[in-house]
Amino acid sequence: MTATTEAPASQPIADMEADSLIGTFAEGQRLVGSQCNACGCTMIGSRVVCSSCISRDVSRVALPSTGVLYSFTRIHVGTAGIRPLGYVDLDNGVRTLADIREGDVPLRPDMRVELGIDDDDWFFAPAAGEKREA
Amino acid sequence: MSDNVFVISAAMIPFGKHRTSSYVGLAVSPLIDAIRDAGIEKSDIDAVYVGHSYGGMMTGQRICKEIGLGTIPTVNVDNACSSGATAIHEAWQAISQGLIDIAVVIGVEKLTQFGGGTLPLSPEDREVKQGIIMPAVYAMRATRYLHETDATPEDLALVSVKARKHGALNPFAQFRQETTVEEVLNARRVADPLTLPMCCPTGDGAAVVVLASERARKRLDSKPGIRVAASVLHSGHVAEGFRDMIKPEISYDSARDAYAMAGIGPKDLDMIELHDAFSIAELIYYEAFGLAEPGHGVDLIRDGKTTFGGDVVVNPSGGLLSKGHPVGASGVAQVAEAFWQLTDQAGARQIDKARWAMTHVTGGGTAGLDHGACTIHIFEAA
Ligand SMILES: [Zn+2]
Numbered sequence: 242m243t244a245t246t247e248a249p250a251s252q253p254i255a256d257m258e259a260d261s262l263i264g265t266f267a268e269g270q271r272l273v274g275s276q277c278n279a280c281g282c283t284m285i286g287s288r289v290v291c292s293s294c295i296s297r298d299v300s301r302v303a304l305p306s307t308g309v310l311y312s313f314t315r316i317h318v319g320t321a322g323i324r325p326l327g328y329v330d331l332d333n334g335v336r337t338l339a340d341i342r343e344g345d346v347p348l349r350p351d352m353r354v355e356l357g358i359d360d361d362d363w364f365f366a367p368a369a370g371e372k373r374e375a
Numbered sequence: 376m377s378d379n380v381f382v383i384s385a386a387m388i389p390f391g392k393h394r395t396s397s398y399v400g401l402a403v404s405p406l407i408d409a410i411r412d413a414g415i416e417k418s419d420i421d422a423v424y425v426g427h428s429y430g431g432m433m434t435g436q437r438i439c440k441e442i443g444l445g446t447i448p449t450v451n452v453d454n455a456c457s458s459g460a461t462a463i464h465e466a467w468q469a470i471s472q473g474l475i476d477i478a479v480v481i482g483v484e485k486l487t488q489f490g491g492g493t494l495p496l497s498p499e500d501r502e503v504k505q506g507i508i509m510p511a512v513y514a515m516r517a518t519r520y521l522h523e524t525d526a527t528p529e530d531l532a533l534v535s536v537k538a539r540k541h542g543a544l545n546p547f548a549q550f551r552q553e554t555t556v557e558e559v560l561n562a563r564r565v566a567d568p569l570t571l572p573m574c575c576p577t578g579d580g581a582a583v584v585v586l587a588s589e590r591a592r593k594r595l596d597s598k599p600g601i602r603v604a605a606s607v608l609h610s611g612h613v614a615e616g617f618r619d620m621i622k623p624e625i626s627y628d629s630a631r632d633a634y635a636m637a638g639i640g641p642k643d644l645d646m647i648e649l650h651d652a653f654s655i656a657e658l659i660y661y662e663a664f665g666l667a668e669p670g671h672g673v674d675l676i677r678d679g680k681t682t683f684g685g686d687v688v689v690n691p692s693g694g695l696l697s698k699g700h701p702v703g704a705s706g707v708a709q710v711a712e713a714f715w716q717l718t719d720q721a722g723a724r725q726i727d728k729a730r731w732a733m734t735h736v737t738g739g740g741t742a743g744l745d746h747g748a749c750t751i752h753i754f755e756a757a
Binding site for chain 2: 260262282283284285286292293311312313314315316317318319321324326327328330334335336338339340349350351
Protein backbone atom coordinates (compact mmCIF):
# COMPACT_ATOMS: atom_id res chain seq x y z
CA MET A 242 0.00 0.00 0.00
CA THR A 243 1.33 3.39 -0.92
CA ALA A 244 0.59 6.24 1.42
CA THR A 245 -2.39 8.26 0.33
CA THR A 246 -4.58 11.00 1.71
CA GLU A 247 -8.17 10.31 2.61
CA ALA A 248 -10.94 12.81 1.93
CA PRO A 249 -12.44 14.00 5.21
CA ALA A 250 -16.08 13.16 5.87
CA SER A 251 -18.48 16.08 6.09
CA GLN A 252 -20.70 15.74 9.15
CA PRO A 253 -24.47 16.27 9.37
CA ILE A 254 -25.73 19.14 11.46
CA ALA A 255 -28.12 18.13 14.24
CA ASP A 256 -30.48 21.02 13.53
CA MET A 257 -33.55 19.15 14.69
CA GLU A 258 -32.33 19.01 18.30
CA ALA A 259 -32.88 22.68 19.16
CA ASP A 260 -36.39 23.51 18.07
CA SER A 261 -37.35 26.10 20.67
CA LEU A 262 -36.66 29.75 19.97
CA ILE A 263 -36.76 30.58 23.68
CA GLY A 264 -33.88 29.90 26.07
CA THR A 265 -32.51 30.74 29.50
CA PHE A 266 -29.65 33.21 29.70
CA ALA A 267 -28.02 35.28 32.43
CA GLU A 268 -30.56 38.02 31.61
CA GLY A 269 -33.46 35.59 32.03
CA GLN A 270 -35.61 33.98 29.37
CA ARG A 271 -34.89 35.43 25.99
CA LEU A 272 -35.25 34.60 22.31
CA VAL A 273 -32.34 32.47 21.16
CA GLY A 274 -30.08 33.97 18.54
CA SER A 275 -26.76 33.13 17.00
CA GLN A 276 -23.88 35.50 16.40
CA CYS A 277 -21.05 34.85 14.00
CA ASN A 278 -17.67 35.38 15.66
CA ALA A 279 -16.04 35.92 12.28
CA CYS A 280 -18.24 38.63 10.76
CA GLY A 281 -20.63 39.65 13.53
CA CYS A 282 -23.81 38.69 11.67
CA THR A 283 -26.66 37.99 14.09
CA MET A 284 -29.44 35.56 13.25
CA ILE A 285 -32.60 34.20 14.82
CA GLY A 286 -32.45 30.68 16.31
CA SER A 287 -29.69 28.20 17.02
CA ARG A 288 -27.43 28.14 14.00
CA VAL A 289 -24.24 26.29 13.26
CA VAL A 290 -23.34 28.15 10.08
CA CYS A 291 -23.28 31.92 9.45
CA SER A 292 -25.51 32.64 6.44
CA SER A 293 -23.35 35.62 5.54
CA CYS A 294 -19.72 34.42 5.64
CA ILE A 295 -20.33 30.62 6.11
CA SER A 296 -18.09 30.52 9.16
CA ARG A 297 -18.92 27.75 11.64
CA ASP A 298 -17.64 29.83 14.54
CA VAL A 299 -21.09 30.87 15.75
CA SER A 300 -22.10 31.59 19.35
CA ARG A 301 -25.49 31.26 21.02
CA VAL A 302 -26.67 34.67 22.21
CA ALA A 303 -29.71 36.18 23.90
CA LEU A 304 -31.68 38.45 21.57
CA PRO A 305 -33.20 41.76 22.69
CA SER A 306 -36.64 41.45 24.26
CA THR A 307 -37.89 44.67 22.67
CA GLY A 308 -38.42 45.80 19.10
CA VAL A 309 -40.80 47.27 16.54
CA LEU A 310 -43.83 45.53 15.02
CA TYR A 311 -43.16 45.63 11.26
CA SER A 312 -46.50 44.13 10.23
CA PHE A 313 -49.16 41.79 11.55
CA THR A 314 -52.30 39.85 10.72
CA ARG A 315 -55.01 37.96 12.55
CA ILE A 316 -55.40 34.44 11.19
CA HIS A 317 -59.02 33.29 11.21
CA VAL A 318 -58.60 29.87 9.59
CA GLY A 319 -57.31 26.70 11.20
CA THR A 320 -57.91 25.29 14.65
CA ALA A 321 -56.34 27.97 16.85
CA GLY A 322 -59.24 30.43 16.81
CA ILE A 323 -58.26 33.99 15.93
CA ARG A 324 -54.48 34.12 16.04
CA PRO A 325 -52.53 37.39 15.74
CA LEU A 326 -49.14 36.87 14.14
CA GLY A 327 -46.53 39.45 13.20
CA TYR A 328 -42.97 40.23 12.21
CA VAL A 329 -40.96 41.98 14.90
CA ASP A 330 -37.73 43.84 14.14
CA LEU A 331 -35.75 43.43 17.36
CA ASP A 332 -33.62 46.29 18.61
CA ASN A 333 -30.45 44.66 17.22
CA GLY A 334 -31.98 44.43 13.73
CA VAL A 335 -32.88 40.73 13.73
CA ARG A 336 -36.39 40.00 12.47
CA THR A 337 -38.54 37.27 13.96
CA LEU A 338 -41.98 35.91 13.33
CA ALA A 339 -43.96 35.98 16.58
CA ASP A 340 -47.35 35.47 18.09
CA ILE A 341 -48.70 38.87 19.01
CA ARG A 342 -50.88 39.38 22.08
CA GLU A 343 -53.49 42.09 21.82
CA GLY A 344 -54.62 44.08 24.83
CA ASP A 345 -56.29 47.46 25.17
CA VAL A 346 -53.90 49.10 22.73
CA PRO A 347 -54.80 48.44 19.09
CA LEU A 348 -52.04 46.89 17.02
CA ARG A 349 -50.44 49.05 14.35
CA PRO A 350 -47.27 48.76 12.30
CA ASP A 351 -44.19 50.48 13.73
CA MET A 352 -45.42 50.33 17.34
CA ARG A 353 -42.97 49.30 20.08
CA VAL A 354 -43.45 45.75 21.31
CA GLU A 355 -41.85 43.63 24.02
CA LEU A 356 -41.38 39.94 24.70
CA GLY A 357 -43.77 38.22 27.08
CA ILE A 358 -43.63 34.66 28.39
CA ASP A 359 -46.47 32.56 29.80
CA ASP A 360 -45.24 29.13 30.86
CA ASP A 361 -44.31 27.48 27.55
CA ASP A 362 -45.74 30.23 25.32
CA TRP A 363 -43.85 33.30 24.22
CA PHE A 364 -45.25 36.29 22.38
CA PHE A 365 -44.79 39.98 21.77
CA ALA A 366 -47.24 42.58 23.07
CA PRO A 367 -47.42 46.37 22.84
CA ALA A 368 -44.69 47.85 25.03
CA ALA A 369 -45.53 49.76 28.18
CA GLY A 370 -45.90 53.37 27.10
CA GLU A 371 -47.66 52.59 23.81
CA LYS A 372 -50.78 54.72 23.86
CA ARG A 373 -54.33 53.73 23.07
CA GLU A 374 -54.28 56.18 20.16
CA ALA A 375 -51.41 56.36 17.73
CA MET B 376 -25.66 34.40 -28.54
CA SER B 377 -28.75 32.28 -28.09
CA ASP B 378 -31.17 31.03 -30.73
CA ASN B 379 -34.77 32.16 -30.96
CA VAL B 380 -37.27 29.90 -29.20
CA PHE B 381 -40.99 29.76 -29.97
CA VAL B 382 -44.08 28.45 -28.22
CA ILE B 383 -45.87 26.65 -31.05
CA SER B 384 -48.87 25.20 -29.20
CA ALA B 385 -50.72 25.25 -25.90
CA ALA B 386 -53.49 23.25 -24.25
CA MET B 387 -55.01 23.01 -20.81
CA ILE B 388 -57.98 21.65 -18.90
CA PRO B 389 -60.34 24.01 -17.08
CA PHE B 390 -59.01 24.48 -13.54
CA GLY B 391 -61.27 23.23 -10.77
CA LYS B 392 -61.88 20.43 -8.32
CA HIS B 393 -61.33 17.32 -10.45
CA ARG B 394 -61.52 14.85 -7.58
CA THR B 395 -61.77 11.77 -9.79
CA SER B 396 -58.62 12.55 -11.79
CA SER B 397 -55.05 11.60 -10.85
CA TYR B 398 -51.98 13.58 -11.93
CA VAL B 399 -51.97 11.36 -15.00
CA GLY B 400 -55.68 11.90 -15.60
CA LEU B 401 -55.26 15.67 -15.34
CA ALA B 402 -52.30 15.90 -17.72
CA VAL B 403 -52.78 13.36 -20.51
CA SER B 404 -55.54 15.18 -22.45
CA PRO B 405 -53.77 18.53 -22.71
CA LEU B 406 -50.54 16.67 -23.49
CA ILE B 407 -52.15 14.97 -26.51
CA ASP B 408 -53.92 18.17 -27.56
CA ALA B 409 -50.73 20.23 -27.42
CA ILE B 410 -48.79 17.66 -29.45
CA ARG B 411 -51.56 17.51 -32.07
CA ASP B 412 -51.95 21.31 -32.20
CA ALA B 413 -48.20 21.68 -32.73
CA GLY B 414 -48.40 19.38 -35.72
CA ILE B 415 -45.60 17.18 -34.40
CA GLU B 416 -45.18 13.44 -33.89
CA LYS B 417 -44.03 11.85 -30.65
CA SER B 418 -40.75 11.08 -32.39
CA ASP B 419 -40.12 14.83 -32.93
CA ILE B 420 -39.94 15.47 -29.17
CA ASP B 421 -36.42 15.77 -27.75
CA ALA B 422 -37.20 16.26 -24.06
CA VAL B 423 -40.07 16.65 -21.58
CA TYR B 424 -40.00 19.06 -18.62
CA VAL B 425 -42.64 18.63 -15.93
CA GLY B 426 -43.41 21.19 -13.22
CA HIS B 427 -45.23 20.01 -10.08
CA SER B 428 -44.81 20.30 -6.32
CA TYR B 429 -46.94 17.58 -4.81
CA GLY B 430 -47.07 14.89 -7.53
CA GLY B 431 -44.60 12.53 -5.92
CA MET B 432 -41.93 10.41 -7.49
CA MET B 433 -41.65 10.29 -11.31
CA THR B 434 -44.78 12.31 -12.01
CA GLY B 435 -43.56 13.17 -15.51
CA GLN B 436 -42.71 9.60 -16.40
CA ARG B 437 -46.08 8.37 -15.08
CA ILE B 438 -47.83 10.82 -17.41
CA CYS B 439 -45.65 10.25 -20.47
CA LYS B 440 -45.81 6.46 -20.38
CA GLU B 441 -49.58 6.67 -20.88
CA ILE B 442 -48.98 7.94 -24.40
CA GLY B 443 -45.91 5.81 -25.03
CA LEU B 444 -43.51 8.72 -24.77
CA GLY B 445 -40.21 7.54 -23.35
CA THR B 446 -36.47 7.11 -23.87
CA ILE B 447 -35.92 10.88 -24.18
CA PRO B 448 -35.01 12.85 -21.03
CA THR B 449 -37.91 13.60 -18.71
CA VAL B 450 -37.06 16.22 -16.08
CA ASN B 451 -39.27 16.72 -13.02
CA VAL B 452 -39.04 20.25 -11.63
CA ASP B 453 -40.15 21.53 -8.20
CA ASN B 454 -40.03 25.26 -7.49
CA ALA B 455 -43.37 25.58 -5.67
CA CYS B 456 -45.68 27.97 -7.58
CA SER B 457 -42.86 28.61 -10.05
CA SER B 458 -42.48 24.90 -10.90
CA GLY B 459 -44.24 25.09 -14.28
CA ALA B 460 -42.54 28.33 -15.32
CA THR B 461 -39.18 26.96 -14.19
CA ALA B 462 -39.81 23.92 -16.39
CA ILE B 463 -40.41 26.30 -19.32
CA HIS B 464 -37.22 28.18 -18.45
CA GLU B 465 -35.25 24.91 -18.49
CA ALA B 466 -36.73 23.94 -21.86
CA TRP B 467 -36.00 27.41 -23.23
CA GLN B 468 -32.38 27.17 -22.06
CA ALA B 469 -31.84 23.82 -23.76
CA ILE B 470 -33.36 24.99 -27.05
CA SER B 471 -31.80 28.45 -27.06
CA GLN B 472 -28.36 26.88 -26.57
CA GLY B 473 -28.98 24.60 -29.54
CA LEU B 474 -28.89 21.40 -27.47
CA ILE B 475 -32.38 20.27 -28.52
CA ASP B 476 -35.05 21.44 -30.99
CA ILE B 477 -38.44 20.51 -29.55
CA ALA B 478 -39.51 20.29 -25.91
CA VAL B 479 -42.84 19.55 -24.30
CA VAL B 480 -43.52 21.30 -20.99
CA ILE B 481 -46.21 20.02 -18.63
CA GLY B 482 -47.45 21.86 -15.53
CA VAL B 483 -49.73 19.80 -13.32
CA GLU B 484 -51.04 19.80 -9.77
CA LYS B 485 -53.76 18.13 -7.76
CA LEU B 486 -54.53 20.12 -4.62
CA THR B 487 -57.83 18.36 -3.83
CA GLN B 488 -55.66 15.47 -2.59
CA PHE B 489 -55.22 17.50 0.62
CA GLY B 490 -58.95 17.76 1.30
CA GLY B 491 -58.99 21.55 1.74
CA GLY B 492 -57.12 24.03 3.90
CA THR B 493 -54.11 26.13 3.06
CA LEU B 494 -51.17 24.94 0.97
CA PRO B 495 -48.94 22.46 2.84
CA LEU B 496 -45.51 24.02 3.44
CA SER B 497 -42.26 22.31 4.45
CA PRO B 498 -42.55 21.16 8.09
CA GLU B 499 -38.78 21.63 8.42
CA ASP B 500 -39.03 25.41 8.00
CA ARG B 501 -38.62 27.50 11.16
CA GLU B 502 -41.57 29.79 10.51
CA VAL B 503 -43.77 26.91 9.40
CA LYS B 504 -43.12 25.34 12.82
CA GLN B 505 -44.24 28.67 14.31
CA GLY B 506 -47.52 28.47 12.41
CA ILE B 507 -47.01 30.58 9.30
CA ILE B 508 -49.36 29.93 6.38
CA MET B 509 -49.27 31.58 2.96
CA PRO B 510 -52.38 33.75 3.55
CA ALA B 511 -50.69 35.20 6.64
CA VAL B 512 -47.55 36.13 4.69
CA TYR B 513 -49.60 38.03 2.11
CA ALA B 514 -51.85 39.48 4.82
CA MET B 515 -48.79 41.01 6.48
CA ARG B 516 -47.76 42.46 3.12
CA ALA B 517 -51.26 43.92 2.89
CA THR B 518 -51.19 45.38 6.41
CA ARG B 519 -47.91 47.07 5.63
CA TYR B 520 -49.11 48.31 2.23
CA LEU B 521 -52.22 49.85 3.78
CA HIS B 522 -49.97 51.42 6.43
CA GLU B 523 -47.50 52.99 3.99
CA THR B 524 -49.86 54.07 1.19
CA ASP B 525 -53.35 55.54 0.98
CA ALA B 526 -54.77 52.17 -0.11
CA THR B 527 -57.77 50.73 1.75
CA PRO B 528 -59.40 47.29 2.05
CA GLU B 529 -61.80 48.47 -0.71
CA ASP B 530 -58.81 48.65 -3.06
CA LEU B 531 -57.83 45.08 -2.18
CA ALA B 532 -61.40 44.09 -3.01
CA LEU B 533 -61.26 45.89 -6.37
CA VAL B 534 -58.50 43.50 -7.46
CA SER B 535 -60.76 40.52 -6.73
CA VAL B 536 -63.68 42.18 -8.52
CA LYS B 537 -61.54 42.67 -11.64
CA ALA B 538 -60.24 39.10 -11.46
CA ARG B 539 -63.78 37.71 -11.28
CA LYS B 540 -64.90 39.95 -14.15
CA HIS B 541 -62.10 38.56 -16.32
CA GLY B 542 -62.65 34.99 -15.12
CA ALA B 543 -66.31 35.20 -16.10
CA LEU B 544 -65.09 35.44 -19.72
CA ASN B 545 -62.71 32.48 -19.47
CA PRO B 546 -64.02 28.92 -19.90
CA PHE B 547 -60.81 27.64 -18.28
CA ALA B 548 -61.43 29.55 -15.01
CA GLN B 549 -62.45 27.93 -11.72
CA PHE B 550 -64.60 30.95 -10.74
CA ARG B 551 -66.87 32.32 -13.47
CA GLN B 552 -69.21 34.48 -11.38
CA GLU B 553 -68.73 38.22 -11.12
CA THR B 554 -68.67 39.79 -7.66
CA THR B 555 -68.82 43.21 -5.97
CA VAL B 556 -66.67 45.16 -3.53
CA GLU B 557 -69.34 44.70 -0.84
CA GLU B 558 -69.47 40.93 -1.32
CA VAL B 559 -65.69 40.67 -1.15
CA LEU B 560 -65.40 42.81 1.99
CA ASN B 561 -68.24 41.00 3.77
CA ALA B 562 -66.96 37.52 2.96
CA ARG B 563 -65.36 35.19 5.49
CA ARG B 564 -62.13 36.55 6.93
CA VAL B 565 -59.03 34.45 6.25
CA ALA B 566 -56.15 36.57 7.56
CA ASP B 567 -56.83 40.27 8.19
CA PRO B 568 -57.20 42.30 6.04
CA LEU B 569 -57.71 39.48 3.50
CA THR B 570 -61.13 37.89 3.04
CA LEU B 571 -61.78 34.64 1.18
CA PRO B 572 -62.34 36.18 -2.31
CA MET B 573 -58.99 37.99 -1.92
CA CYS B 574 -57.30 34.55 -1.80
CA CYS B 575 -56.83 32.20 -4.73
CA PRO B 576 -58.84 28.97 -4.53
CA THR B 577 -57.33 25.51 -4.26
CA GLY B 578 -57.99 23.19 -7.15
CA ASP B 579 -56.57 20.85 -9.73
CA GLY B 580 -55.22 21.57 -13.17
CA ALA B 581 -52.85 20.80 -15.98
CA ALA B 582 -51.46 22.84 -18.86
CA VAL B 583 -49.04 21.91 -21.64
CA VAL B 584 -47.00 23.96 -24.10
CA VAL B 585 -44.67 22.89 -26.90
CA LEU B 586 -41.47 24.88 -27.43
CA ALA B 587 -39.47 24.73 -30.64
CA SER B 588 -36.33 26.18 -32.15
CA GLU B 589 -36.57 28.40 -35.23
CA ARG B 590 -35.00 25.58 -37.23
CA ALA B 591 -37.62 23.05 -36.08
CA ARG B 592 -40.44 25.50 -36.66
CA LYS B 593 -39.35 25.94 -40.28
CA ARG B 594 -38.79 22.21 -40.81
CA LEU B 595 -42.26 21.40 -39.44
CA ASP B 596 -43.87 24.26 -41.34
CA SER B 597 -45.84 24.83 -38.11
CA LYS B 598 -48.04 27.79 -37.27
CA PRO B 599 -46.07 30.94 -36.34
CA GLY B 600 -46.67 30.72 -32.59
CA ILE B 601 -45.06 33.28 -30.30
CA ARG B 602 -41.41 34.14 -29.70
CA VAL B 603 -39.86 33.85 -26.24
CA ALA B 604 -38.31 37.30 -25.90
CA ALA B 605 -37.13 36.80 -22.31
CA SER B 606 -36.90 33.95 -19.82
CA VAL B 607 -35.64 34.82 -16.34
CA LEU B 608 -35.42 32.75 -13.15
CA HIS B 609 -34.32 34.18 -9.81
CA SER B 610 -34.09 32.66 -6.34
CA GLY B 611 -34.74 34.37 -3.05
CA HIS B 612 -31.87 35.73 -0.95
CA VAL B 613 -31.95 35.45 2.80
CA ALA B 614 -32.41 38.50 5.03
CA GLU B 615 -31.77 37.82 8.72
CA GLY B 616 -33.05 41.29 9.57
CA PHE B 617 -35.22 43.92 7.91
CA ARG B 618 -36.99 43.10 4.67
CA ASP B 619 -39.32 45.50 2.85
CA MET B 620 -42.32 43.24 2.32
CA ILE B 621 -43.99 45.58 -0.17
CA LYS B 622 -40.93 45.95 -2.41
CA PRO B 623 -40.05 42.32 -3.13
CA GLU B 624 -36.56 42.47 -4.62
CA ILE B 625 -36.94 39.08 -6.30
CA SER B 626 -39.77 40.34 -8.54
CA TYR B 627 -38.20 43.79 -9.09
CA ASP B 628 -34.89 42.19 -10.16
CA SER B 629 -36.53 39.55 -12.35
CA ALA B 630 -38.60 42.19 -14.16
CA ARG B 631 -35.55 44.40 -14.71
CA ASP B 632 -33.63 41.48 -16.22
CA ALA B 633 -36.58 40.37 -18.36
CA TYR B 634 -37.10 43.86 -19.82
CA ALA B 635 -33.37 44.08 -20.59
CA MET B 636 -33.37 40.69 -22.31
CA ALA B 637 -36.48 41.52 -24.36
CA GLY B 638 -35.36 45.05 -25.16
CA ILE B 639 -38.73 46.50 -24.20
CA GLY B 640 -40.24 48.35 -21.24
CA PRO B 641 -43.48 48.21 -19.28
CA LYS B 642 -45.25 50.61 -21.66
CA ASP B 643 -44.81 48.14 -24.52
CA LEU B 644 -46.77 45.36 -22.83
CA ASP B 645 -50.31 44.60 -23.99
CA MET B 646 -50.98 42.03 -21.27
CA ILE B 647 -49.49 40.57 -18.11
CA GLU B 648 -50.37 37.37 -16.32
CA LEU B 649 -48.98 37.94 -12.82
CA HIS B 650 -48.90 36.01 -9.56
CA ASP B 651 -52.06 37.30 -7.86
CA ALA B 652 -52.18 34.48 -5.31
CA PHE B 653 -53.75 37.11 -3.00
CA SER B 654 -55.20 40.43 -4.12
CA ILE B 655 -52.52 42.55 -2.40
CA ALA B 656 -49.87 40.91 -4.59
CA GLU B 657 -51.26 42.47 -7.76
CA LEU B 658 -50.86 46.03 -6.43
CA ILE B 659 -47.30 45.34 -5.29
CA TYR B 660 -46.38 43.77 -8.64
CA TYR B 661 -47.75 46.75 -10.64
CA GLU B 662 -44.99 48.66 -8.89
CA ALA B 663 -42.36 45.93 -9.26
CA PHE B 664 -42.95 45.84 -13.02
CA GLY B 665 -42.73 49.61 -13.44
CA LEU B 666 -46.39 50.14 -14.31
CA ALA B 667 -46.61 52.56 -11.38
CA GLU B 668 -44.26 54.27 -8.93
CA PRO B 669 -43.83 52.57 -5.54
CA GLY B 670 -46.92 53.28 -3.43
CA HIS B 671 -49.06 54.13 -6.45
CA GLY B 672 -49.98 50.70 -7.81
CA VAL B 673 -53.35 51.20 -6.19
CA ASP B 674 -54.12 54.10 -8.57
CA LEU B 675 -54.14 51.69 -11.53
CA ILE B 676 -56.85 49.44 -10.13
CA ARG B 677 -58.96 52.44 -9.07
CA ASP B 678 -58.68 54.01 -12.53
CA GLY B 679 -59.38 50.81 -14.48
CA LYS B 680 -55.99 50.94 -16.21
CA THR B 681 -55.40 47.17 -15.93
CA THR B 682 -58.63 45.78 -17.36
CA PHE B 683 -59.89 45.50 -20.94
CA GLY B 684 -59.70 48.91 -22.60
CA GLY B 685 -57.00 50.11 -20.17
CA ASP B 686 -53.27 50.62 -20.66
CA VAL B 687 -52.30 46.97 -20.13
CA VAL B 688 -54.67 44.10 -19.38
CA VAL B 689 -53.47 42.38 -16.22
CA ASN B 690 -54.61 38.79 -15.79
CA PRO B 691 -57.04 38.62 -18.72
CA SER B 692 -57.53 34.94 -17.79
CA GLY B 693 -58.88 35.90 -14.36
CA GLY B 694 -55.50 35.24 -12.80
CA LEU B 695 -54.81 32.94 -9.91
CA LEU B 696 -57.72 34.55 -8.02
CA SER B 697 -60.33 33.43 -10.57
CA LYS B 698 -58.73 30.94 -12.91
CA GLY B 699 -57.40 29.03 -9.90
CA HIS B 700 -53.92 28.11 -8.70
CA PRO B 701 -52.96 24.46 -8.96
CA VAL B 702 -49.42 25.34 -7.93
CA GLY B 703 -47.19 23.58 -10.49
CA ALA B 704 -49.66 24.12 -13.34
CA SER B 705 -50.02 27.90 -12.97
CA GLY B 706 -46.83 29.01 -14.71
CA VAL B 707 -47.61 26.92 -17.78
CA ALA B 708 -51.26 28.03 -17.80
CA GLN B 709 -50.11 31.67 -17.84
CA VAL B 710 -48.02 30.96 -20.94
CA ALA B 711 -50.99 29.20 -22.54
CA GLU B 712 -53.01 32.40 -21.96
CA ALA B 713 -50.24 34.51 -23.51
CA PHE B 714 -50.10 32.11 -26.47
CA TRP B 715 -53.84 32.32 -27.08
CA GLN B 716 -53.92 36.10 -26.67
CA LEU B 717 -50.99 36.69 -29.04
CA THR B 718 -52.33 34.24 -31.63
CA ASP B 719 -55.87 35.61 -31.53
CA GLN B 720 -57.49 32.52 -29.97
CA ALA B 721 -58.75 34.00 -26.68
CA GLY B 722 -62.43 34.22 -27.58
CA ALA B 723 -64.54 36.58 -25.47
CA ARG B 724 -61.50 37.81 -23.54
CA GLN B 725 -59.34 38.55 -26.60
CA ILE B 726 -57.19 41.68 -26.27
CA ASP B 727 -57.30 43.66 -29.50
CA LYS B 728 -54.03 43.53 -31.47
CA ALA B 729 -52.05 42.07 -28.58
CA ARG B 730 -48.35 41.86 -29.45
CA TRP B 731 -46.33 41.77 -26.21
CA ALA B 732 -47.14 39.63 -23.14
CA MET B 733 -45.43 39.06 -19.80
CA THR B 734 -45.98 36.14 -17.43
CA HIS B 735 -44.81 36.13 -13.79
CA VAL B 736 -44.94 33.57 -11.00
CA THR B 737 -43.18 33.50 -7.68
CA GLY B 738 -43.09 30.56 -5.35
CA GLY B 739 -42.65 29.36 -1.86
CA GLY B 740 -43.01 30.34 1.76
CA THR B 741 -39.55 30.05 3.30
CA ALA B 742 -38.29 31.78 6.43
CA GLY B 743 -35.93 34.66 5.64
CA LEU B 744 -36.79 34.84 1.94
CA ASP B 745 -39.34 37.03 0.20
CA HIS B 746 -40.13 34.15 -2.13
CA GLY B 747 -38.07 31.09 -2.92
CA ALA B 748 -38.35 31.51 -6.68
CA CYS B 749 -39.52 33.99 -9.30
CA THR B 750 -39.89 33.33 -13.01
CA ILE B 751 -40.70 35.95 -15.64
CA HIS B 752 -41.21 35.40 -19.35
CA ILE B 753 -41.87 37.94 -22.09
CA PHE B 754 -43.39 36.89 -25.40
CA GLU B 755 -43.83 38.59 -28.75
CA ALA B 756 -46.37 37.66 -31.40
CA ALA B 757 -44.45 36.04 -34.24
ZN1 LIG C 1 -20.24 35.38 9.49
